[in-house]
Amino acid sequence: MKLLKALAPAAALIALPAMGFAQDDGPVPGVNPSTDSVFVFNSLLFLIGGFLVMFMACGFAMLEAGLVRAKNVTMQLTKNVALFSLAGIFYYLIGYNLMYPLGTWSIDGILSGVWGPGVLEAVGVTADAADDYGYASTGSDFFFQLMFCAATASIVSGTLAERIKLWPFLIFTILLTAVIYPLQASWKWGGGFLDEAGFLDFAGSTVVHSVGGWAALAGALILGPRLGRFGKDGRVTPFPGSNLALATLGTFILWLGWFGFNGGSQLAMGSVGDVADVSRIFANTNTAAAGGSVAALILTQLLYGKPDLTMVLNGALAGLVSITAEPLAPSLGGATLIGAIGGVIVVFAVPMLDKLKIDDVVGAIPVHLLAGIWGTIAVIFSNGDATLGTQLYGIVVVGIFVFVVSGVLWFILKMVMGIRVSEEDEIAGLDMAELGMEAYPEFSKG
Structure with a gap:
């Protein structure tokens, strides 16, 4: 509260929207100080939001490490570090300019005409050049958008855990972060x-969550379930996770990171109105996450006689995904x-997938795909500019594109190099079979 009061006078001076300029060490001739402040505050929102979303990579890693069996923990941690690093490189090389064509389309509104590395603004922007850099620094925007791209890849990792080879997964990650995600994101966020x-x-x-869910679903169908997961008689064998404390920690980290995910997507903090919107x-x-968690808590008690922690954790995440399409317009009650x-x-989708014999280790398909679809539809209840037909149109277009392209890529990888480990390696665990090291060497037997 004290910080907001301290910022209020400065924010009041910059209440009118204006194009921003990069700030130098001292006053720059010809630069409006209030306009300069807009640039600074907007860039700051991107940077703060970006490192909060980056911390979600830790959340995904901890959640997955907790929900897989002990013999596969090191593999999940390796995949999460590798996918985040690969996303950082290939979104720079291809994805960023593909996602933001800035009016340069080779196919109008569909395919960017710019294929190449992203370029940041020059060091030490002068007054004459400042107009070229818009309302925030390109470095802050690139960093913020990269974190969203990496989060999409993290969604796929958990679903396919415990039976996929490392390198085919990483090759798919490269294609997802360099082309699939940026291309469909350009259709919405790039002005397509x-x-x-x-x-x-x-x-x-x-644009983010259902994309990861569709890619994960395509991979799960082609990869198949884990050995012993589904019996011929229709029985489902539960495979408890190795560490629910880690899974809970991961969920709270993701919950924290979501404030950057949604709050940063306001894309502006240069006016009183913008700051008020970010606060809302x-x-x-927060309340959407709480609503999802409590709903799962009560429902599992009613259905199973006891609360299910994994459902409660995924309920919170599903609440977060659901509010992501429109976190500004609803009231607190509506968001809840x-x-x-x-x-x-x-709670209902997890057993439904089991009946369909689709093996999703961490529940990413219900959380990110199905709750993502619901959240996109729910926009019509609070935003008067949304229509059901248009929202369904966007869901279907993105879904068909991502599912088909991902399915083709998974199939090609399966045919060319194989995507699944051998039965012996799966039984032994991917930590030793693929990496030769264990996360819990004293306790990972069995």
């Missing part, structure tokens, strides 16, 4: 045809209800 059609997705229930987004994001429905979706 979905944006022109009026499709609304504030921070990515569809934070509050709605949207999140609660996400939690309900998870």
Whole structure:
């Protein structure tokens, strides 16, 4: 509160929207100080939001490490570090300019005409050059958008755990972060045809979360379930995770990171109105997570006679995914209800996937795909500019594109180099079979 009061006078001076300039060490001739401040505050929002979303990589790693069996923990940690690093490189080399064509389309509204590495603004921007850099630094924008790209890849990792080879997974990650994710994101956030059609997705229930979910679903169908998971008689054998404390820690880290995910997507902090909106987004994001968690807690008690911690954790995450498409417009009560429905979706969707014999180790498909679809539809209940037909149109277009392209890539990888480890390696655990090291050497037997 004290910080907000301290910032209020400065924010009041910059309440009118204006293009920003890069700040030098001292006053720059010809630069409006209030406009300069807009540039600084907007860039700061991107940077703070970006490192919060980056911390979600830790959350994904801890969640997955806790929900897989002990013999596969090191593999999940390795995949999460590697996928984040590969995303950082290939989003720079291809993805960023593919996602933001800035009006340069080779196919209007569909395919960017710019294929090449991202370029940041020059060091020491002068007054004459400042107009070229818009309302925030390109470095802060690139960093922020990269974190979203990496988060999409993290979603796929958990679903396919415990039976996929490392290198085919990483090759798919490269293609996902360099081409698949940026291309479909350009259709909405790059000013493409979905944006022109009026499709609304504030921070990515569809553009980020359902994309990861569709890619994971395609991989799970081609990869197949873990050995012994589904019996011929229809019985489902539970494979308990190795460390629910880690899974809980991962969930809270993701919950924290989501404030950057949704709050940073306001894309501006240069006015009183912007700061008020970011604050509202934070509050709605938090209450949606709470709604999803409590809904899962109560529902599992009613259905199974005892609460299920893994469902409660995924309920919170589903609430977060559900509110991501529109975290600004709903009231606190509306946001809580949207999140609660996400939690309900998870509780019913997990056993539904089991009946379909789709093996999703961490529940990423219910959380990110199904709750992402729900959240995108739920926009119509609070945002008067949204229509059901347009929202469904965006969901279907992105879903078909990502599922088909991902399925083709998974199939090619399966045919060319194989994507699944041998039965012996799967039984022994991927930590030793693929990496030759264990996360818990004293306790990982059996």
